[in-house]
Amino acid sequence: MATNTKSPVVDIHTHVYPPSYISLLKSRSEIPYVRSFPPSPSLRLVILPAEDTESTSRGRPVGAEYYDISKKIEFMDTHSIDISVISLANPWLDWVPSSEAAQAAQSINDEVNTECGKYPGRLFAFATLPLSGGKEVIVKEIQRLKSLKYIRGVILGTTGLGKGLDDPELLPIFEALQENKLPIFLHPHYGLPGSVWGERANDYGHVLPLALGFPLETTIAVTRMILAGVFEKVTELEMILAHSGGTLPFLAGRIESCIEHDAHLKAEGKLGKERKTVWDVLKKNIYLDAVIYSEVGLKAAIQASGQYRVMFGTDHPFFPPLEGEGQKWASVETNYVAIKAALGGGSEEEKGALGRNAVRVLNLEV
């Protein structure tokens, strides 16, 4: 059903490295770090262990699109994006010494909020938590976020306090996020142990850790949360999963079958009627971005979680233009095309996925 109502396009998966974060990374010599490799004067960003090698493909060039917010606006204008909900890119502040965590998170979140204010109505943000600072510091920062006008949630990796997201020590943090109505944007960084890629992994560039390690990490993290009963304890917790949930939509049926058939869970009395199934969680607590690069994957995401729970994203500034491309990035167009194919060009459902769902879920002022 097509209408002519103006409907915004909102990008919920788009990263920034504010200047203060780039400074932090420049001061480091281990991953994550930013440096030049003489004789070239260009800065390169190295964030994954697999990238930290002598090969020519070490890391990626750090251009202005990484830290200059005006470049984000240019990118948005080129791709007809009305609003971006920006987030610090991985690995966030996971590596910051405990004593510096509170200050680092405050200055990053303040800076990101200030940058949003430079383009009122165009930018909102997910904040970053001072994970290494301990529970009290983290909860305090969550409460402080209320004072930041453009913050609409938090971005979170999969390590939590060091033991993963099924760690019961995280429950007060999840409760604070629930209470403050701040959804978690769950994003991968650590991938899988390098041994799974085999001896020839370097021949394949970064494909295996990026294409498989990232989504599988997300899937494992959220499945562990489900098995730990997090969504039965913090019932209104909202999670937006990067990359359309890793592969949760595809594997939800298998996970459910394995749960229902598990002798240990049965013996422990964990299979009662009060159990929230994976499908329950997908339709009640979980939202999915639409960064999956195919109609096949996107349709599964929509069917698993519901058409009102899927939201457009770009992963900018990653997946930059291919050689010979015009101004528009293939990575962005692929996701636009998938949404149109899955939901129908001009339909209300398409408008939902392109922006209205994000406006509603993240309470964006348009």
Next chain:
Amino acid sequence: MATNTKSPVVDIHTHVYPPSYISLLKSRSEIPYVRSFPPSPSLRLVILPAEDTESTSRGRPVGAEYYDISKKIEFMDTHSIDISVISLANPWLDWVPSSEAAQAAQSINDEVNTECGKYPGRLFAFATLPLSGGKEVIVKEIQRLKSLKYIRGVILGTTGLGKGLDDPELLPIFEALQENKLPIFLHPHYGLPGSVWGERANDYGHVLPLALGFPLETTIAVTRMILAGVFEKVTELEMILAHSGGTLPFLAGRIESCIEHDAHLKAEGKLGKERKTVWDVLKKNIYLDAVIYSEVGLKAAIQASGQYRVMFGTDHPFFPPLEGEGQKWASVETNYVAIKAALGGGSEEEKGALGRNAVRVLNLEV
């Protein structure tokens, strides 16, 4: 389009432990092994490291359905399955000493072939390769399989000769399979390193390694084959992927995007027009079973690979009846329901997925 033509139901994912294999496992004290744990006289099968613990859920009970072929026929009759293509269950002969590999494979394959002959027209089989015996032994067994009336392919794990399926040393073996028109049924066993499941993994029984480890292992293995160019070198190689491809259908778009954007692959000249994309391989070399336990996953599998490339399976004797179930197993019914929902009850497409595709692809006499 419904017709009244008689159309068989074929189960292509159904395992056996022939008596000689049970004997081999009984002689062992490390996984994989079969033994009783006094005071109970019942035999238990332990095949995964995570199962090898003192807990009450150690392994699984080995009933007659594991080794008595008449129980397979009973199961088939109960679930309206006309034909089963049986395969030795994991971990096959991966662990057999090199000098014993040839003999072990021969006797297992002969025994399985003989069992098929006891129920003519009801049973066919995937053979097991003597992987630890070295290339010549393996190729010799592949050539010998022609003499076994009911063999229609081989089941294969993800380790190959010890370095994974992207090992160039495997090419002569893939070529021998291609030449003898024997498809590979690719099946997981090793999962992922235990560290990814976290400290609380034991609280979740076997769910994480079975629900996520297995399909992710399959996905990684076949993606490594694609990146190594196996399907450009052995162009007619046919692979049937267990569990609907692990998660290859869902992630194919992301894998393609990561390949196209990879600086190393570009520098190496690997992104030329002659490259077979993941989608090309999915529609030319790959078939998928329908063991995915949801309409969401099955639709993605069908859309990725094509409706004529998806084939019903049960994973019998695993996922046994739940308490309170009747004679029919929930795990089987879930996959029947998914096929009906995805393709339409009574449609030609449903008949294809239920059996006709398998009859065509595996050249079964009905």
